[in-house]
Amino acid sequence: MDIKGKVAIVTGASDGLGRQVSLKLAKEGVSLALVARSEEKLDLVEKEAEKLGSPKVVCYSCDIQDSEQIKKTVQKIEVDFNEVQILLNIAGIWQKLNLLEDIPEEEVDSVIDTDLVGMIHMTRLVLPILKRQKEAIILNDSSRSGVTAQPGQSVYTAAKWGVRGFTEVLKEDLKETNVKVAAIYQGGTNTELFNKAGEHFNQEKFIKPEDLADVIVYMLSRPSGIWLHDVRIEH
Numbered sequence: 001m002d003i004k005g006k007v008a009i010v011t012g013a014s015d016g017l018g019r020q021v022s023l024k025l026a027k028e029g030v031s032l033a034l035v036a037r038s039e040e041k042l043d044l045v046e047k048e049a050e051k052l053g054s055p056k057v058v059c060y061s062c063d064i065q066d067s068e069q070i071k072k073t074v075q076k077i078e079v080d081f082n083e084v085q086i087l088l089n090i091a092g093i094w095q096k097l098n099l100l101e102d103i104p105e106e107e108v109d110s111v112i113d114t115d116l117v118g119m120i121h122m123t124r125l126v127l128p129i130l131k132r133q134k135e136a137i138i139l140n141d142s143s144r145s146g147v148t149a150q151p152g153q154s155v156y157t158a159a160k161w162g163v164r165g166f167t168e169v170l171k172e173d174l175k176e177t178n179v180k181v182a183a184i185y186q187g188g189t190n191t192e193l194f195n196k197a198g199e200h201f202n203q204e205k206f207i208k209p210e211d212l213a214d215v216i217v218y219m220l221s222r223p224s225g226i227w228l229h230d231v232r233i234e235h
Helices: 016-027 039-052 067-081 105-131 154-174 209-220
Strands: 007-011 031-036 057-061 086-089 136-141 179-186 230-233
Touching: 007 016, 007 105, 016 031, 016 039, 016 209, 031 039, 031 067, 039 057, 057 067, 067 105, 086 105, 105 136, 105 154, 105 179, 136 154, 136 209, 154 179, 179 209, 209 230
Parallel strands: 007 031, 007 086, 031 057, 086 136, 136 179, 179 230
Antiparallel strands: none
């Protein structure tokens, strides 16, 4: 896709990978609908994206765990932009390493609702807009945990394997349409994801979010006859 002049929705856009992807897309001339909970952080990304050359940037404060908020946000995006060619489902949270019986009920619900259910609802609501475009892309951020079993990650892994299955079925459901679907499966990324959950790893050898963002922009901008539908990334 020639991404210049296209419109992209980026969830989790206020920091980490979502922020880096948004800024790199801004440099490529992409208009941005930035979605995250923090209005303050979104405003900072908006200002940076405008300086970098994005033709239009609009921020939407939305808790991806709340399906009603997602619905209202998508309705606003459709009014503001009329068209959307790219959906980047990046928003996600971490489940602190623990045995299943020691994971609090609210943490189980929060991780599943953010990392999987929210993605499903966002995609479900944006899909009719994408189908109206000549070409469109859905890219879901999973994780290495979406393809491998790692101890202490039962709930997070359940969500990320769910993302993988969701993505694979979408590919089948949409293969005769103009909407291409992909997922990325990356190793540990040097963001605040873990710290926010109270997990403190040595992240020196983790993937830099700006490097991972480069991979995503590369995927989006391949010629129309080429599609990287399943990309696995390690440091």
